[in-house]
Amino acid sequence: MDAHKLGIERAVFIMLVAGIGFFLLAFIGLGLTPWFNINHELKGHKKTQHVPLLTPLQLKGRQIYIANGCYYCHSQFVRPVADDPLRFGAVSKAWEYKHQYPNLLSTRRKGPDLTRESLDHPADWEYVHLYDPRMIAPWSIMPAYHWMFDGSPGKPNKQGRALVAYLGTLGQARKREMLAKGTLKKVFVQGIGTVLHYPYKGGRLMSPGYDHVVYFHKAPRIADTRSARARGKHLYAMDCASCHGATGNGRGVAAQYLTPRPVRLNAFRFRASFVYKVLYYGRPGSAMPSWVRAADAFLTPRDLWSVAYYVQTLHRHATVPPTAHAPIAKTAALVKLGGAQFATNCATCHGPKGEGNGVLATALTPAPVDLAMMNPSARWVYHTINHGRTGTAMPSFSTLPRKVRWAISYFVETLAKKPKDIQSAAAAPGKTVRIARLTAAQSSAHN
Numbered sequence: 001m002d003a004h005k006l007g008i009e010r011a012v013f014i015m016l017v018a019g020i021g022f023f024l025l026a027f028i029g030l031g032l033t034p035w036f037n038i039n040h041e042l043k044g045h046k047k048t049q050h051v052p053l054l055t056p057l058q059l060k061g062r063q064i065y066i067a068n069g070c071y072y073c074h075s076q077f078v079r080p081v082a083d084d085p086l087r088f089g090a091v092s093k094a095w096e097y098k099h100q101y102p103n104l105l106s107t108r109r110k111g112p113d114l115t116r117e118s119l120d121h122p123a124d125w126e127y128v129h130l131y132d133p134r135m136i137a138p139w140s141i142m143p144a145y146h147w148m149f150d151g152s153p154g155k156p157n158k159q160g161r162a163l164v165a166y167l168g169t170l171g172q173a174r175k176r177e178m179l180a181k182g183t184l185k186k187v188f189v190q191g192i193g194t195v196l197h198y199p200y201k202g203g204r205l206m207s208p209g210y211d212h213v214v215y216f217h218k219a220p221r222i223a224d225t226r227s228a229r230a231r232g233k234h235l236y237a238m239d240c241a242s243c244h245g246a247t248g249n250g251r252g253v254a255a256q257y258l259t260p261r262p263v264r265l266n267a268f269r270f271r272a273s274f275v276y277k278v279l280y281y282g283r284p285g286s287a288m289p290s291w292v293r294a295a296d297a298f299l300t301p302r303d304l305w306s307v308a309y310y311v312q313t314l315h316r317h318a319t320v321p322p323t324a325h326a327p328i329a330k331t332a333a334l335v336k337l338g339g340a341q342f343a344t345n346c347a348t349c350h351g352p353k354g355e356g357n358g359v360l361a362t363a364l365t366p367a368p369v370d371l372a373m374m375n376p377s378a379r380w381v382y383h384t385i386n387h388g389r390t391g392t393a394m395p396s397f398s399t400l401p402r403k404v405r406w407a408i409s410y411f412v413e414t415l416a417k418k419p420k421d422i423q424s425a426a427a428a429p430g431k432t433v434r435i436a437r438l439t440a441a442q443s444s445a446h447n
């Protein structure tokens, strides 16, 4: 055997061994190890107790999700890379996927990740969005799924109900774990019922995994400039008008299918800091999302202030009925009279400073509004106290002399809170931030 031949044979042998060796190495490293690890994690992991077993309806919904190719555009895996937890919440863990065969991790993201969907939107929102995504997000490229409904978003058929039931399970495992750990709390919202909400700690919304929440509280307030409002106007048209209406009259295309209804924004001269707060936290239990957590339309602090400033301008579009058009002139004496009359007639419900915290407040559904934050115009107050609010505890005061009614209306204007920085407004550690809330009655405020 010559040396040359021997060399080739040895090389072939080495290549064969190396080939098999590397194959085995890859098989162990990329196949077996993760398999053992994940199995071990799932078996021994106490957290898997939080993973819900799907009901037959939810399972059917999962099949519809697969059949309609939702996973072509949506992933169900929050990746451990920089921007993912920022947009979608806590990074996915293996134990959360127990019982999921086949898994729907998916790789493409034409739309946002849906791993935490149930934390972001309630069922009424899902129905409208599924019926036609453009009814909520005018810029959306997601197809409309009309065939899951009998003609309108208010009438989902079996398919629609099953699919939305399934969407409601996304993120449940993590939710239950958070409830057990206390990082998520049950809160009671008047007129809505018990909902899950993130507690506050050190002034921060404890929104596990959503890193930007910390960043938000450090973000400075921007000034109310023309360009800020112009930006706000644009964002309002894109993100808010579908529910609250282009003029803020509460009659956007999606509005009639939502419970509670979107608020009539043009009736009040909201404090910018109040609007900021509402946008920041969202309205638990309603279709109003937290815009710092909205995966599809994430707003930055600058955006939030811009929209808030724009919302303040909407009240110019409010139509106040003619009864309120011949006011008695405002004088210091009249305002003083109004103060005394407010204390007698209104404070039991609205509180001495109009903050919605009178002694009767907690007993009422819907709750009295925070007049100091909503800052209604005197004309609007006059209109309201003339007519009261049908279907709520808010009575009519038409028996009071006209002068007294105007006196109270002027006084309510003086209750407006000085714009406070959102940091200080929300920052009391350990204290539940009371959120003043408007209800359906306003969105259809007629009389």
Ligand code: HEC
Binding pocket: 065, 068, 069, 070, 071, 072, 073, 074, 110, 111, 112, 114, 117, 120, 121, 126, 133, 134, 137, 140, 141, 142, 143, 145, 163, 167, 294, 295, 296, 297
């Ligand atoms: C062509 C791609 C595409 C397909 C297919 C698709 N979506 Fe979407 N989806 C999107 C886009 C883009 C958005 C973000 C804009 C929006 O809110 O409509 C979105 C948003 C969503 C959201 C809101 C996410 C959030 O938290 O903001 C849900 C829920 C959703 N889709 C569910 C579904 C379901 C269920 C299906 C299947 C029946 C589906 N999508 C099919 C593209 C798609």
Ligand code: HEC
Binding pocket: 125, 136, 235, 236, 239, 240, 241, 242, 243, 244, 254, 258, 259, 260, 261, 262, 263, 265, 270, 274, 275, 278, 279, 283, 286, 287, 288, 289, 291, 307, 308, 311, 436, 437, 438, 439, 440
């Ligand atoms: C999907 C529908 C929807 C969209 C989109 C939406 N909202 Fe809302 N919004 C609601 C609903 C419903 C309520 C009432 C919540 C309640 O009754 O607790 C509400 C409440 C509010 C309130 C609270 C008023 C109060 O006193 O309680 C403000 C302010 C507000 N929205 C502003 C906005 C702005 C600004 C945007 C755009 C960035 C927006 N909303 C987008 C549905 C929506």
Ligand code: HEC
Binding pocket: 267, 342, 345, 346, 347, 348, 349, 350, 360, 364, 366, 367, 368, 369, 371, 376, 380, 381, 384, 385, 389, 392, 393, 394, 395, 397, 408, 412, 438, 439, 440, 441, 442, 445
């Ligand atoms: C018995 C309790 C009660 C008393 C007394 C009361 N209110 Fe109210 N008020 C309410 C409730 C409850 C609401 C919220 C109604 C709703 O959610 O639609 C409300 C709403 C309002 C609103 C907002 C209405 C809107 O939709 O625009 C104004 C303004 C108002 N009250 C002013 C007053 C004034 C001024 C007085 C005293 C003259 C007064 N209220 C007395 C319970 C009360």
